[in-house]
Amino acid sequence: MTTAKTRKEPLFHVVKHAERSTKQMIGFRLLAVALSIVAGGLFILAIGYNPIAVYGTILEGAFRSKMAIQATVKLTIPLCICALGVTLAFKMKFWNIGGEGQLIMGAVFASYFALYHSDWNHWVLVVVMLLAGMVGGGLWGLLPAVFKMKWGTNETLLTLMLNYIALHLVSYLQAGPWRDPGANGFSKIARFDKNAGLDKVLGVHFGWIIMLVLVAGVWIYLKRSKQGYEISVVGESQDTARYAGINVKKVVLRTMFLSGAIAGIAGVCQAAGSDMTLSMGVAGGIGFTAIIVAWLCQLNPGMILVVSFLFSILEKGSSVVQSTYGLSSDCADVLQGIILFFILGSEFFVRYAFVGRGRKGGAK
Amino acid sequence: MDMFINFLVAAIGAGTPLLFGTVGEILNEKVGHLNLGVEGMMAIGACAGFMGGYLSDNFLVALLCAFLAGMLAALIYAVLTVTFMANQNVAGLTMTIFGVGISNFIGVYMIGQSEGGTLKLPEQVTAQMRSVHIPVLSDLPVVGELLFSYNPFVYIGVIVAALAGFYLYRTKTGLNVQAIGENPGAADAASIRVTKWKYINILLGGGICGIGGAYCGMIINGGVWISNSVNGLGWIAVALVIFAAWKPHMAILGSFVFGALRVLKYYKVGFMTGLPDAFFDMLPFLITALVLIVTSMRGSKGVHIPAFLGNNYFREER
Numbered sequence: 001m002t003t004a005k006t007r008k009e010p011l012f013h014v015v016k017h018a019e020r021s022t023k024q025m026i027g028f029r030l031l032a033v034a035l036s037i038v039a040g041g042l043f044i045l046a047i048g049y050n051p052i053a054v055y056g057t058i059l060e061g062a063f064r065s066k067m068a069i070q071a072t073v074k075l076t077i078p079l080c081i082c083a084l085g086v087t088l089a090f091k092m093k094f095w096n097i098g099g100e101g102q103l104i105m106g107a108v109f110a111s112y113f114a115l116y117h118s119d120w121n122h123w124v125l126v127v128v129m130l131l132a133g134m135v136g137g138g139l140w141g142l143l144p145a146v147f148k149m150k151w152g153t154n155e156t157l158l159t160l161m162l163n164y165i166a167l168h169l170v171s172y173l174q175a176g177p178w179r180d181p182g183a184n185g186f187s188k189i190a191r192f193d194k195n196a197g198l199d200k201v202l203g204v205h206f207g208w209i210i211m212l213v214l215v216a217g218v219w220i221y222l223k224r225s226k227q228g229y230e231i232s233v234v235g236e237s238q239d240t241a242r243y244a245g246i247n248v249k250k251v252v253l254r255t256m257f258l259s260g261a262i263a264g265i266a267g268v269c270q271a272a273g274s275d276m277t278l279s280m281g282v283a284g285g286i287g288f289t290a291i292i293v294a295w296l297c298q299l300n301p302g303m304i305l306v307v308s309f310l311f312s313i314l315e316k317g318s319s320v321v322q323s324t325y326g327l328s329s330d331c332a333d334v335l336q337g338i339i340l341f342f343i344l345g346s347e348f349f350v351r352y353a354f355v356g357r358g359r360k361g362g363a364k
Numbered sequence: 365m366d367m368f369i370n371f372l373v374a375a376i377g378a379g380t381p382l383l384f385g386t387v388g389e390i391l392n393e394k395v396g397h398l399n400l401g402v403e404g405m406m407a408i409g410a411c412a413g414f415m416g417g418y419l420s421d422n423f424l425v426a427l428l429c430a431f432l433a434g435m436l437a438a439l440i441y442a443v444l445t446v447t448f449m450a451n452q453n454v455a456g457l458t459m460t461i462f463g464v465g466i467s468n469f470i471g472v473y474m475i476g477q478s479e480g481g482t483l484k485l486p487e488q489v490t491a492q493m494r495s496v497h498i499p500v501l502s503d504l505p506v507v508g509e510l511l512f513s514y515n516p517f518v519y520i521g522v523i524v525a526a527l528a529g530f531y532l533y534r535t536k537t538g539l540n541v542q543a544i545g546e547n548p549g550a551a552d553a554a555s556i557r558v559t560k561w562k563y564i565n566i567l568l569g570g571g572i573c574g575i576g577g578a579y580c581g582m583i584i585n586g587g588v589w590i591s592n593s594v595n596g597l598g599w600i601a602v603a604l605v606i607f608a609a610w611k612p613h614m615a616i617l618g619s620f621v622f623g624a625l626r627v628l629k630y631y632k633v634g635f636m637t638g639l640p641d642a643f644f645d646m647l648p649f650l651i652t653a654l655v656l657i658v659t660s661m662r663g664s665k666g667v668h669i670p671a672f673l674g675n676n677y678f679r680e681e682r
Contacts, residue, residue: 014679016678016680154669157603157606295454328469333464333468333469337462341462345448348447
């Protein structure tokens, strides 16, 4: 205890800053993005390339032709939908890291109908596939919620494990029961029949319409519905919720089913819209990126749409950087990481402030 | 019998990168930080270790590079989550995306700079990381093969785990550090320097993850650089922490069990031959999920999940 007494007051300490104005908050984040672009530029410079040219290529690569724009939109669809899904869970402070697995299970359930009932009427088939995807993703989301409610099982870790269980389930299906015998010894699943594909509207599969509907739907659900309000209350304090007569268990289970179901739709869009097959790469990290997108947008559905699109520009543009400069398309991940680090850091300055030694601190 | 010994030897090899990752993550989680960036820190370690060895022709330099690079990555995570109190899940996931990205990116860049389009570790380095041969001991039948036939990583891993266990459970500092993960407010009140020890643990953990990554980058592909060498092992390490009940010495056993699960598909016997390979790939995660559920069902008895895990500590809000 003697050490505590002799210890000097630290050079600075952290205090909570009073609520900042919206203008200031936007300013902070824009500054963070600007700084991260500079930092990314320095990285590009360090390996001997012209950052302005590389950034230019990224933008140009995402928009240079009608096809490029369509490809960028196609990347946005699963990311945005999956981010909307995890948003519901996060609003409830339920750390659903399982978007990846729920997306995969959605794709698996839908793929069953695409592979074995491709002779059905097209619209019946597509609707059944979407519903199956919702059930698949929903059940995969419900599972950790059941254990959490019953025994308090840590949901972050359990949803994380379920991602990989789902992934290896696909690997089992493609090597075993669903293996395409016509694939010359490769273990993969056959391409879907055209009848099972999502139709194109304006050159992109109609997942983008589902995406827009979901953006509006999730916004209305969270802001304007009784169930959405219940989610917020449970997220703020389960005790308060209980005191107010909300059935916490019911809300958690229902919300996690919905959260998974939406991620499942993202899986259907990816499998039946973009890939036209089911493979182990169906999620390819989308579920993890979606978590970051949802958090970055502070669970605001409109922002999620915008940021998902921006991330997709980076992703699509980087593939062009790969072909133009021979640099790996992994530069998308590097730049994403740098941008996120800066934004994560900037959040601190939105909410807190440093106070120097000797000064009086406190919320202003 | 021979096949069984081969299996055990392979299991210990396959478990070693997991051991580093797990011990690194335990050090993180003991101070309350659920670092989901293990995969990323290992990827960074893989790249730094490989390139360090490639450029310096020295195995020890490679190890040092991997350790320092892992620490540097952990420093980013620590600044964000400890000082800036950023969301741990998001910071960790970002670290994974960033780490895997930059590791592959630098790899492709270096391949572009190399002659012949492949990166291979120089002979001096591969010679140093070949299995250690201890006179007499390594030549013993069975025992020699089981205990004294590994590359240096295996021994370093066991020593690191033992030291980490000693630090956390047998020193006063370690017990103080554990208090931070249980209740940082109380630890702070007891004049334990929360921020300082959080930094120390997270940085050390990152460095250890980095060495585990170096194993992936340098050993798994036989000294040739191939992208994505870590390939999900970091996530298995996060799972293993639960399986090992947050104890480093249990991590030694656990990582070899999980290593055995990873190679089991190459050594199927009896009823196992009918099971698909995918089932064996799934096993580590399935078992961890079950462990997680069963321990939560048993309540607090015998569960060692740090109580404050995943939450940031802000002094003015304790």
